[in-house]
Amino acid sequence: MEKSDALTALAALSQPMRLDAIRLLIKAGPTGLLAGDLAKALEARANTLSANLAVLLNAKLVRNTREGRGIRYRADMDRMAALMAYLMEDCCGGHPDLCRPAIADISAC
Amino acid sequence: MEKSDALTALAALSQPMRLDAIRLLIKAGPTGLLAGDLAKALEARANTLSANLAVLLNAKLVRNTREGRGIRYRADMDRMAALMAYLMEDCCGGHPDLCRPAIADISAC
DNA sequence: TGATCTTTTCGATATTTCTTGAAATATGGA
DNA sequence: TCCATATTTCAAGAAATATCGAAAAGATCA
Numbered sequence: 001m002e003k004s005d006a007l008t009a010l011a012a013l014s015q016p017m018r019l020d021a022i023r024l025l026i027k028a029g030p031t032g033l034l035a036g037d038l039a040k041a042l043e044a045r046a047n048t049l050s051a052n053l054a055v056l057l058n059a060k061l062v063r064n065t066r067e068g069r070g071i072r073y074r075a076d077m078d079r080m081a082a083l084m085a086y087l088m089e090d091c092c093g094g095h096p097d098l099c100r101p102a103i104a105d106i107s108a109c
Numbered sequence: 110m111e112k113s114d115a116l117t118a119l120a121a122l123s124q125p126m127r128l129d130a131i132r133l134l135i136k137a138g139p140t141g142l143l144a145g146d147l148a149k150a151l152e153a154r155a156n157t158l159s160a161n162l163a164v165l166l167n168a169k170l171v172r173n174t175r176e177g178r179g180i181r182y183r184a185d186m187d188r189m190a191a192l193m194a195y196l197m198e199d200c201c202g203g204h205p206d207l208c209r210p211a212i213a214d215i216s217a218c
Numbered sequence: 219t220g221a222t223c224t225t226t227t228c229g230a231t232a233t234t235t236c237t238t239g240a241a242a243t244a245t246g247g248a
Numbered sequence: 249t250c251c252a253t254a255t256t257t258c259a260a261g262a263a264a265t266a267t268c269g270a271a272a273a274g275a276t277c278a
Contacts, residue, residue: 003128010123013196014116015266027199035225048267050226055265069224069275077200084193087122090136091186124236144255157237159256178245178254 001086005060009083012059017044018052022061025075032074034067110195114169118192121168126153127161131170134184141183143176 013019020042025032033041039049053073056062061080064073122128129151134141142150148158162182165171170189173182 003125007123007125007128010119010128011265014119014123016112016116017266019112019116019119023196023198026197029200036223039225045268046225047227047269051266054226066275069222071225080196084196087132087189087193088135089132091138120235126236145253148255154238155255156239156257160237163256175245178252180255 001082006083006086009059009061009079012055012061015052015055017042017049018056021049021052022056022075022080025062025073026077026080028075030074032072034070034072035064036070038073110191115192115195118168118170118188121164121170124161124164126151126158127165130158130161131165131184131189134171134182135186135189137184139183141181143179143181144173145179147182 013022021038024038024041035046035049035053038044038053039046042049044052053062053064057064059079060076061083062073062075064071066072122131130147133147133150144155144158144162147153147162148155151158153161162171162173166173168188169185170192171182171184173180175181
């Protein structure tokens with residue numbers, strides 16, 4: 001992951017509604033959630049949530065697919081894992097091998 | 110970690126100079142870096158860097174100690190690990206046990 | 219086709235954040 | 249004490265971001 005991608009992802013996550021949204025999507029797992037259900041769960045207006053989901057989409061932290069009238073959102077777990085790997089890169093005082101395996105395991109969730 | 114702590118940490122990380130700074134500090138390990146050396150490495154003005162380090166301090170992602178005329182900064186690896194754990198909490202579709210061990214390992218770096 | 223439901227887009231305003239120059243504070247040495 | 253070095257604090261202006269109401273776009277069903 002490149003620096004600009006990490007910055008975009010971190011900025012996307014650093015907003016209350018978006019942080020709640022992605023955690024709900026992560027919790028929901030591969031099934032994901034419809035935008036409308038997410039709006040209900042978050043007690044958010046449809047247009048505000050839509051704007052925030054667009055930010056998460058732009059950061060590639062979520063993906064969406066149309067499903068009848070609704071649109072289903074899913075968290076991109078690989079991207080989340082890549083972000084965390086970027087943050088911890090070169091940790092352990094120049095001995096990254098001590099950290100990498102642990103980080104790799106997260107992407108297997 | 111609570112939601113407000115995670116938001117503060119993510120906002121702190123989502124800025125170019127601060128992201129570079131914490132990664133350098135993580136790379137530097139327990140020794141950390143003097144503010145002045147960090148400023149040179151980042152080619153940043155002292156006051157701008159100081160403002161950004163204050164944001165990282167407020168987020169508790171770094172700590173500082175005076176050392177003669179200089180001030181030494183160190184990354185708080187426990188806090189970084191806690192942030193990542195918060196992000197991945199309840200992942201794996203309600204079976205967090207699959208993820209927790211991997212995340213716990215990161216804090217051992 | 220027309221009615222309805224779901225979601226997004228647009229335009230405006232309010233708030234927050236970033237950077238900078240100037241000044242202040244703290245430490246160590248002559 | 250006086251001076252130089254290192255870092256922070258303050259105030260202000262520019263830029264980015266969040267939210268809202270209104271309206272538009274896409275999809276389904278009678």
